[in-house]
Amino acid sequence: MHVVTSPAFKESATAAIANAGLQKALANSGPSFIARRASAVARLPEFERLRDIGRDIKNHTLANLDFYLEAYEARVLEAGGIVHWAATAEEARDIVLGICQKAGARTVTKGKSMISEEIAVNDHLERHGITPVETDLGEYIIQLRHELPSHIIAPAFHLNREDWEDQFRKSHTDLPADRVFHERRDILTEARAKLRQRFLAADVGITGANFLIAETGSSVIVTNEGNGDLTQTLPRVHIVLASIEKVVPTLEDATSLLRLLARSATGQDFSVYTTFSTGVRRAGDLDGPEEYHVVLLDNGRSNMLGSEFQDMLRCIRCAACMNHCPVYGTVGGHAYGWVYPGPMGAVLTPSLVGIDQSGHLPNASTFCGKCESVCPVKIPLPNLMRHWREREFERHLTPAAMRTNLALWAWVAKRPALYRLVTRAAAAALGWLGRKRGRFSSLPLASGWTGGRDLPAPEGDTFFARYAKAQRAGKIR
Amino acid sequence: MSRETILTAIRRGLKRGELPADQQAMLRGRLAAHPRHLIPARSRLPRAGQVALFVANVEREFGTVARVPDLDAVPGAIADYLAAQNLPSEFVMAPHPELQAIPWPERPLLRIREGRAEASDTVSLQHAYAAIAETGTLMLPSAPERPTTINLLADTAIVLLRASRLVGAYEEAWDMLRAEWKDTLSGGFMPRNVMLVTGPSRSADIEQTLELGAHGPRRLHVVLVDDEAGAL
Numbered sequence: 113m114h115v116v117t118s119p120a121f122k123e124s125a126t127a128a129i130a131n132a133g134l135q136k137a138l139a140n141s142g143p144s145f146i147a148r149r150a151s152a153v154a155r156l157p158e159f160e161r162l163r164d165i166g167r168d169i170k171n172h173t174l175a176n177l178d179f180y181l182e183a184y185e186a187r188v189l190e191a192g193g194i195v196h197w198a199a200t201a202e203e204a205r206d207i208v209l210g211i212c213q214k215a216g217a218r219t220v221t222k223g224k225s226m227i228s229e230e231i232a233v234n235d236h237l238e239r240h241g242i243t244p245v246e247t248d249l250g251e252y253i254i255q256l257r258h259e260l261p262s263h264i265i266a267p268a269f270h271l272n273r274e275d276w277e278d279q280f281r282k283s284h285t286d287l288p289a290d291r292v293f294h295e296r297r298d299i300l301t302e303a304r305a306k307l308r309q310r311f312l313a314a315d316v317g318i319t320g321a322n323f324l325i326a327e328t329g330s331s332v333i334v335t336n337e338g339n340g341d342l343t344q345t346l347p348r349v350h351i352v353l354a355s356i357e358k359v360v361p362t363l364e365d366a367t368s369l370l371r372l373l374a375r376s377a378t379g380q381d382f383s384v385y386t387t388f389s390t391g392v393r394r395a396g397d398l399d400g401p402e403e404y405h406v407v408l409l410d411n412g413r414s415n416m417l418g419s420e421f422q423d424m425l426r427c428i429r430c431a432a433c434m435n436h437c438p439v440y441g442t443v444g445g446h447a448y449g450w451v452y453p454g455p456m457g458a459v460l461t462p463s464l465v466g467i468d469q470s471g472h473l474p475n476a477s478t479f480c481g482k483c484e485s486v487c488p489v490k491i492p493l494p495n496l497m498r499h500w501r502e503r504e505f506e507r508h509l510t511p512a513a514m515r516t517n518l519a520l521w522a523w524v525a526k527r528p529a530l531y532r533l534v535t536r537a538a539a540a541a542l543g544w545l546g547r548k549r550g551r552f553s554s555l556p557l558a559s560g561w562t563g564g565r566d567l568p569a570p571e572g573d574t575f576f577a578r579y580a581k582a583q584r585a586g587k588i589r
Numbered sequence: 590m591s592r593e594t595i596l597t598a599i600r601r602g603l604k605r606g607e608l609p610a611d612q613q614a615m616l617r618g619r620l621a622a623h624p625r626h627l628i629p630a631r632s633r634l635p636r637a638g639q640v641a642l643f644v645a646n647v648e649r650e651f652g653t654v655a656r657v658p659d660l661d662a663v664p665g666a667i668a669d670y671l672a673a674q675n676l677p678s679e680f681v682m683a684p685h686p687e688l689q690a691i692p693w694p695e696r697p698l699l700r701i702r703e704g705r706a707e708a709s710d711t712v713s714l715q716h717a718y719a720a721i722a723e724t725g726t727l728m729l730p731s732a733p734e735r736p737t738t739i740n741l742l743a744d745t746a747i748v749l750l751r752a753s754r755l756v757g758a759y760e761e762a763w764d765m766l767r768a769e770w771k772d773t774l775s776g777g778f779m780p781r782n783v784m785l786v787t788g789p790s791r792s793a794d795i796e797q798t799l800e801l802g803a804h805g806p807r808r809l810h811v812v813l814v815d816d817e818a819g820a821l
Contacts, residue, residue: 137796141797156629178600178608181599187777190777191777199595272796296798297802304803311804326620338803338804339804342741345738364623368627380787381723381787382787385784386787388783394780399705399736410591410595414601417602
């Protein structure tokens with residue numbers, strides 16, 4: 113598994129804010145995602161109703177998940193494929209390695225897959241002498257840089273054009289070192305040429321799946337580049353990596369969710385290639401894989417069923433939540449410290465790696481609610497983060513100083529007369545102290561606030577006092 | 590075995606055992622009936638309007654469309670397109686009977702190879718099974734006469750589509766496949782691979798700026814044969 117650096121979230125976030133390259137990339141790319149989604153949604157008047165439909169399809173599937181997984185498996189078998197069930201990441205890695213070794217594979221091409229990141233299959237293959245090659249352009253450079261993706265649909269979100277040029281010069285040493293990249297297209301063209309050779313040479317192709325369809329036994333991938341299709345068409349063996357919650361009942365169900373996916377993700381009406389794969393090459397076919405394997409991964413998801421986190425299993429990995437998140441937009445994806453960043457990561461990561469390791473993530477939220485408002489399947493993300501905060505508190509993982517202060521606050525808050533007295537005294541004292549400047553640029557015990565901004569000095573009385581006064585004057589009843 | 594472990598864990602989470610027979614029958618009924626959900630109003634148009642919507646959506650997604658009156662006009666349309674793009678008059682063609690029936694010898698300069706595409710092919714010609722007006726999407730199911738590599742390997746992909754095979758929404762295309770296709774291996778209707786293609790290949794991975802021609806074709810050209818009087 114990739115090392116979880118989430119415990120260092122605060123330090124990573126501080127470093128991210130000071131990282132000029134990252135801040136440039138976030139400022140360049142962030143707003144375009146928001147604008148493109150808004151424009152796609154505006155072009156489809158039925159979008160809000162589709163969100164309800166998407167939520168209901170996923171809820172129906174999760175309530176009957178065992179049935180639909182078994183139905184799906186039966187259809188895959190009929191189409192000549194094999195389903196491998198993996199309870200853990202370790203088991204999934206070993207299944208993939210076993211298939212590759214049996215196929216005598218030397219190189220493996222890969223379409224973009226977050227499950228592949230979750231189970232860290234690349235490292236495992238490399239340790240056993242098999243070379244994995246990421247073919248999604250963003251994943252390709254991330255692999256060259258030995259990084260994790262910083263975004264679930266735009267893996268190289270944190271990089272600027274100059275980073276691409278530097279890395280390609282470093283990695284593609286067979287090309288003239290003094291070549292010029294006049295435009296972004298030149299970078300793309302170089303990657304295309306490099307990867308074309310890889311596609312043709314690969315023995316096994318590994319893709320993810322956006323959906324699995326119980327009705328037909330199909331796996332669905334969605335790409336714009338066409339790399340996923342080359343990955344699953346050219347090699348002799350195709351392996352699909354998918355987690356158990358990816359299954360949906362029918363083509364109609366998948367279609368409704370697809371209407372939500374591209375619009376929420378990239379702001380396209382539909383992705384360029386939406387491809388349904390069902391089993392092995394048929395008699396007479398001139399291309400397509402001769403072996404078709406699906407690795408179905410649980411890795412902690414079945415524990416979420418029936419818990420307060422079940423709603424998270426509706427997620428279709430569109431990234432709208434992180435694209436609209438002020439915290440993600442400030443610190444980027446790597447600060448979150450594992451595979452899934454942003455609001456969806458703040459809920460999912462504790463489920464998969466434990467709240468003891470990732471307690472900072474559900475706390476790294478302003479609860480502005482933007483993520484929930486754009487989620488295509490209406491996952492109540494802030495509420496789920498709140499549940500994690502509660503669990504963290506219950507398990508005494510919250511830092512001692514914070515617990516003490518929370519306890520003190522609760523003790524005062526539960527005594528209304530005392531609460532009013534204390535707040536009234538504090539407001540009066542601060543108002544008097546700040547009467548000249550109208551604000552404080554530093555306060556004892558509150559440097560966490562005043563370090564980044566001024567605190568306005570209270571003017572007049574507390575809300576309670578003013579409300580009571582207005583009531584007495586007959587202005588409010 | 591992990592299969593049983595996972596299924597047991599799912600049922601434990603859902604606080605029940607295996608679903609009772611009547612509920613399983615209900616779910617099997619839902620799979621068999623595959624009910625439609627909301628279909629956006631944008632494609633609920635008269636035939637001519639659907640064709641116009643399809644063309645507008647292909648062009649919006651950086652594809653191009655040439656409309657021709659019948660199959661006899663296809664060789665000329667393709668020769669003209671290749672000349673206009675400064676491309677060689679040479680392509681690999683899917684071995685589909687409808688493509689084979691086109692009077693190619695009328696354009697003797699066109700050099701055609703039939704089969705699957707190879708990395709060396711620069712132009713390919715595919716036969717569309719159906720198309721969806723809602724988003725300007727081509728439906729390309731795999732078959733011996735419709736190889737998948739034809740959709741992917743060439744720099745320029747040309748696709749022949751008959752207007753009578755155009756539908757408004759994806760759901761209508763799935764129903765065509767259900768009614769017309771018989772998969773000999775599975776006994777179902779799904780071929781090994783169904784590609785829904787909307788425009789040429791692209792990537793926005795470099796600074797979230799769109800560039801055409803990532804790993805798939807850089808150009809997507811649809812030759813639309815007006816074989817339906819009501820769709821003109």
